[in-house]
Amino acid sequence: MLAEHNKKDQLKEDDLATGSDVLLETLGQQGVELVFGYPGGAVLPLYDAVYRQSFDNILVRHEQGAVHAAEGYAKATGKIGVVFVTSGPGATNAITGIADAMLDSIPLVVFTGQVGCAAIGKDAFQEVDILSITAPVTKQNYQVHDVKNLPKVIEEAFAVAVSGRSGPVVIDLPKNVASDSTSDKDDGKTDALYSIQQEEKLDEAMLSSIHEALLQAKKPLVLAGGGVIAADAVPELREFVHEFNFPVVSTLVSLGVLPANDSLFLGMGGMHGTYQANMAFYECDFLLNIGSRFDDRLATNAAEFAPNARIAHIDIDESELGKVITTEFPVRADARKALDWLTSNAKTRTRQEHKEWLQQLTDWRQQHPQNYETNEKQIKPQAVIEEVGRLTAGDATIVTDVGQHQMWAAQYYPFKRPRQIITSGGLGTMGFGLPAAIGAKLAVPEKEVVLFVGDGGIQMTVEELDVIREYKLNIKIIILNNKALGMVRQWQDLFYEKRRSQTIFSGQPNFIKLAHAYGIKSVKLSPKSWRKTLADVFAKNESALVEADIPELEQVYPMIAPGQPNQVMLGVD
Amino acid sequence: MHEIIECKMKNRVGVLNRLTGLLTRRNINIESALIASTPDNQLAVAKFRIYVAQAQEREHLKRVIAKQIDVLSVNWCTDDFTKNSGTN
Numbered sequence: 001m002l003a004e005h006n007k008k009d010q011l012k013e014d015d016l017a018t019g020s021d022v023l024l025e026t027l028g029q030q031g032v033e034l035v036f037g038y039p040g041g042a043v044l045p046l047y048d049a050v051y052r053q054s055f056d057n058i059l060v061r062h063e064q065g066a067v068h069a070a071e072g073y074a075k076a077t078g079k080i081g082v083v084f085v086t087s088g089p090g091a092t093n094a095i096t097g098i099a100d101a102m103l104d105s106i107p108l109v110v111f112t113g114q115v116g117c118a119a120i121g122k123d124a125f126q127e128v129d130i131l132s133i134t135a136p137v138t139k140q141n142y143q144v145h146d147v148k149n150l151p152k153v154i155e156e157a158f159a160v161a162v163s164g165r166s167g168p169v170v171i172d173l174p175k176n177v178a179s180d181s182t183s184d185k186d187d188g189k190t191d192a193l194y195s196i197q198q199e200e201k202l203d204e205a206m207l208s209s210i211h212e213a214l215l216q217a218k219k220p221l222v223l224a225g226g227g228v229i230a231a232d233a234v235p236e237l238r239e240f241v242h243e244f245n246f247p248v249v250s251t252l253v254s255l256g257v258l259p260a261n262d263s264l265f266l267g268m269g270g271m272h273g274t275y276q277a278n279m280a281f282y283e284c285d286f287l288l289n290i291g292s293r294f295d296d297r298l299a300t301n302a303a304e305f306a307p308n309a310r311i312a313h314i315d316i317d318e319s320e321l322g323k324v325i326t327t328e329f330p331v332r333a334d335a336r337k338a339l340d341w342l343t344s345n346a347k348t349r350t351r352q353e354h355k356e357w358l359q360q361l362t363d364w365r366q367q368h369p370q371n372y373e374t375n376e377k378q379i380k381p382q383a384v385i386e387e388v389g390r391l392t393a394g395d396a397t398i399v400t401d402v403g404q405h406q407m408w409a410a411q412y413y414p415f416k417r418p419r420q421i422i423t424s425g426g427l428g429t430m431g432f433g434l435p436a437a438i439g440a441k442l443a444v445p446e447k448e449v450v451l452f453v454g455d456g457g458i459q460m461t462v463e464e465l466d467v468i469r470e471y472k473l474n475i476k477i478i479i480l481n482n483k484a485l486g487m488v489r490q491w492q493d494l495f496y497e498k499r500r501s502q503t504i505f506s507g508q509p510n511f512i513k514l515a516h517a518y519g520i521k522s523v524k525l526s527p528k529s530w531r532k533t534l535a536d537v538f539a540k541n542e543s544a545l546v547e548a549d550i551p552e553l554e555q556v557y558p559m560i561a562p563g564q565p566n567q568v569m570l571g572v573d
Numbered sequence: 574m575h576e577i578i579e580c581k582m583k584n585r586v587g588v589l590n591r592l593t594g595l596l597t598r599r600n601i602n603i604e605s606a607l608i609a610s611t612p613d614n615q616l617a618v619a620k621f622r623i624y625v626a627q628a629q630e631r632e633h634l635k636r637v638i639a640k641q642i643d644v645l646s647v648n649w650c651t652d653d654f655t656k657n658s659g660t661n
Contacts, residue, residue, distance in 0.1 A: 135591050136598060140642040143586070160642055319636035322629065 019147040020049035020178045023111070026154045027055075032082050034058055034442065036066040036073070040086020041126060042113030045179035047084075058442065058471070061463035063090050065435035067097020068461070071106045072439025075422045076397060076447075078232065080161050081106070081439065086113040088126030091172075092133065096429060098168045099137040103426025104253060105230060107166035109157050116176040117145055130172050139167035147180040165317040166230055203331050207341050210288065210312045210329045214244065217286035219357045221309070222246045223269065223298075226253040226425070227291015227316060233336035234418040237290070240343045245352055247361055249277040251292050253425040256415035260394070266361060267370070270298035271560045272407040275368035275572055276361050278560065281306050282567035283360070289313045291335045294324040295426065304565035314338045368572050370411055370558075379530050381405060381480045381550045385412040387531055388450055388478065391538040396448040397422060397440050401433030401457030404486040407556045409452045431460030434477070438464060441473045448476070448538075455481040455508060465518035468543050476537060477520075477545040479511055482552045490555050494570070495562075515545035522547070575604070577622050577650040578635070583643040584610045584617040591641055596623065599634065620650070 017025075023046065027035070034056035039047040050057050060066040063085045070081025081101075085094045091112040101108045115124040134141050140160045142153050157169040214220055228237050234257055241248050241264055249269040250257050258265040267274035269281060281287070281299075287309040292298065294313075299305040302324050312329035313321055321330035331338060372382045385408055388396070394414035400406040400423040415421055422440050424432040437451040458479055468475055489503040515522035522545040525533055530548065537544045557571025582588050589608065596603060605622040625631045631649065639647045 131587050132590060135587065136594050141587070164640075317640065319633060319640055321636075323633050326629070 017182050018045060018049060018178065019144075019150055019173075019180050019182060020046045021053070022147065022150050022182050023154065023173070023178070024049050024053050024055050026151045027082065030080070030154070030158050032080070035082040035084050036060055036069045036439065037084030038063050038066055038086065038090060039084075040088075040090045040113060042087035042115055042175045043084060043090075043111075043173075043178065045175060046111070046113065046173070050084075057084065058438070058467065060435065060438075061466050062461065063093035064096050064431065065438075065461050065464045065467070067094045067101070067108065067110065068429075068432050068435035069439035069442075069464075069467075070108050070110075071097060071101050071104075071432075072399065072422050072436030073443040074101075074106050074108060074439075075104075075436070076419055076440040076443040078230075078419070079107075079443070080158060081108045083108060083110040084113075085110070086126065087115055087130070087175075088128050090126075091130045092128060095133065095137065096427075096431075098134060098170065100424055100427040100429045100432060101168040102137045102139070104424065105166045105226065106168065107161040108168040109154075109161055110168060110170045112170060112172050113178070114143065114172045114174040117174045118176070120174065130170065134170045137168070138170050141170040141172065143172040143174070144177050145174065147177050147182050150177065165227075200332065202333055202337055202341055204341065204345075206329055206331050207333075207338060208345070210331070211342055211346065213286055213310055213312070213329070214246075214288065215352065217284075217310075218354070219283055219285040219308075219360075220244075220246050220354065221280050221284035221287050222248045223251070223287060223289040223292050224248055224254055224257045225251045225290065225292025227314075228257055228335045228339075229254055229291075229418045231291065231316070231335035232418075233291075233334075233339055236336050236339040236343065240339050243343055243346070245354055245358070246288070247280060247354075247358065249273070249280060251295070251298055251425070252410055252423060253421065254292070254418075255410060256417050256420040259416035260414040261416075266365075268410055269566070270295075271300055271562075272411065272556050272558065273298075274365075274370055274411075275558060275569060276364040278558070278566040278569060279364050280361060282308070282565070284309045287311045289315075289327075290338065291315060293317075293320045296324075299324060299566070300560045301563055301565040307565075371573075372557075375551075377527055378551050379525055379527055379548045381408045381548070381554060382412045384478065384480065384525075384530070384534070384548055384550075385409050385452065387534055388476075388538075389414045391535060392448050392450065396420075396450045397444060399423070399433050399437040399440055399449060399451045401451075401453040402428045402430045402487075403454045403457060404482070404490065404554070404556050405452045405454050405480040407487075408480070411556075430454075430457040433457055434461045435464045435467075437475050437477070438467050438471075438473060441475050442471070449474070450476045450478065452478050452480060454486060455479055455483060455505070455511070456485045458511070459509070462514070465515065465520055465545075469519040473543055474541055475543050477515075477543070479545065479547045480550050481508075481511070481547055482550050482554060483508060484552060486554070487556070490559075493553075493555075494559075511545065511547045520545050524549075575622060575624050576631070577620050578638070579618065579620045579648045579650050580638055580644055581616060581618050581646045582641070583645070584614055585643060588617070588641075588643045589619065591643070592619065592621075592638060595634070595637055595641075596621070599630070601625065601634075616645070
């Protein structure tokens with residue numbers, strides 16, 4: 001479906017290329033295949049160039065959807081997601097997605113339209129100061145005042161988005177710059193100052209200390225975070241932990257870093273993590289954190305986290321070192337380079353068995369397995385996710401929204417590869433799922449894409465169903481409907497004496513008919529035959545919306561109450 | 574304690590906004606500031622006198638400022654403008 005970009009012959013020879021033409025040309029040079037966007041007044045020149053050059057723009061139905069879709073695209077591939085939105089409300093609608101990308105370190109370049117340079121600061125129609133608004137939620141932002149600077153600024157933005165710790169970059173494009181002729185294009189001297197900080201040399205002395213300490217450890221543990229995925233270091237991590245027999249805990253966003261069935265994999269740690277993962281944090285005597293930022297949903301009580309361990313922390317972002325947890329061995333490094341070093345510079349290849357420690361972890365797993373009560377009269381959300389795991393052989397790209405279903409998906413889907421879970425980890429953005437699934441499908445169409453979403457979250461970005469219809473995307477949308485904002489209700493039940501303030505929906509749209517209105521096939525699962533219905537849905541190569549009414553008061557367990565240390569879990573048998 | 578943090582950065586529109594935003598977010602008041610550009614206008618140096626309660630916060634603040642794309646270096650100075658020996 002991707003059009004060829006190089007259609008400049010469509011321009012009459014005597015046409016002068018505009019800033020917008022240069023912009024698209026530069027995107028092509030950066031390897032951009034498609035953008036997610038929504039037109040408007042300030043980006044009329046840009047969209048005129050999109051039209052003339054037949055550039056691939058995925059027309060979303062709301063700017064928030066454009067950014068989440070670009071995030072899904074970037075998360076699924078590691079490439080930079082690109083967004084076009086107009087000025088004013090177009091740009092402010094994009095903020096949630098930009099903030100989401102900032103917290104989850106997702107590389108994006110977002111072009112916001114702006115009123116013409118002469119009108120800036122005069123409260124012009126659809127003018128906002130988007131540079132000030134986006135400053136705290138971007139790695140960097142730019143406003144281009146001269147068309148001759150445009151290529152250099154775009155090049156710098158693309159370099160910044162993926163240098164070091166990835167993140168979003170905004171380029172604000174005044175309308176006159178987008179339409180200016182480029183006849184006097186780039187004289188070679190631009191105002192853009194191009195200097196990405198070079199990566200520092202590996203701290204080999206510290207890595208060596210880590211290695212020594214690891215070999216002495218009786219109860220070593222590796223925490224592998226999103227940084228391992230972002231650095232494409234999963235093969236290196238797997239080689240490292242198998243070489244030395246180190247058990248591994250993942251975070252939410254790094255699920256798939258080891259296959260779910262790997263004997264060294266303890267599952268996700270943190271607030272809704274597995275029993276053995278959280279107990280391992282408590283008991284381990286050496287913790288090697290690679291690429292996780294000790295988020296408060298993981299280290300639920302920083303002061304009491306891993307109280308018996310010496311802690312090493314490898315992160316590409318120096319400001320993460322010592323931010324939450326004081327570490328004895330801090331290393332600023334790319335995860336892949338550090339892992340390569342740790343594996344290849346091993347002074348001994350004697351495989352440490354850690355027999356007692358691994359047996360302890362196995363015992364915990366067997367004594368307190370992740371489970372739920374089954375009930376044939378009801379459709380349990382955990383069972384739906386397990387069934388989808390079977391139907392997709394654990395290989396689907398799993399996209400989630402935010403809430404209880406997100407945690408159940410993390411707990412019960414058998415992830416086995418990196419970039420397989422696409423979820424809003426840091427910002428916890430309801431409404432993320434549906435547009436992110438669109439981006440993930442467009443990025444890697446050969447993979448089955450399954451969206452698990454709640455009845456609350458789907459209503460936040462439901463308009464993007466129209467994009468699925470328009471582009472005929474095969475996405476399986478599974479609404480786990482408890483007629484409530486389930487996770488908030490769970491907290492109210494546990495910590496606010498069941499005062500369910502504003503979390504129970506008194507009425508809902510008919511999701512089956514809603515899907516129909518968008519031209520998407522839909523089916524409601526019945527407790528008696530839901531497995532067969534689900535199998536039929538997955539047998540077809542077309543999108544479908546599946547609604548499952550789940551028990552309204554189902555809780556996510558295990559759960560660590562906020563502020564409690566990891567070993568204090570609720571809902572463990 | 575009251576201290577002075579010195580940032581050398583590219584002299585471009587908005588860079589100060591980013592820096593002060595990092596302080597605002599952490600509820601740190603700027604008690605005095607001194608900002609000047611280099612003669613060629615390419616770089617600027619800013620000194621802020623601020624109060625930071627904890628040592629851990631101090632180091633973290635330095636690092637989040639240092640990772641801004643336009644910031645070239647960050648140093649803590651003493652809280653005396655007459656002494657300019659940059660230390661880490």
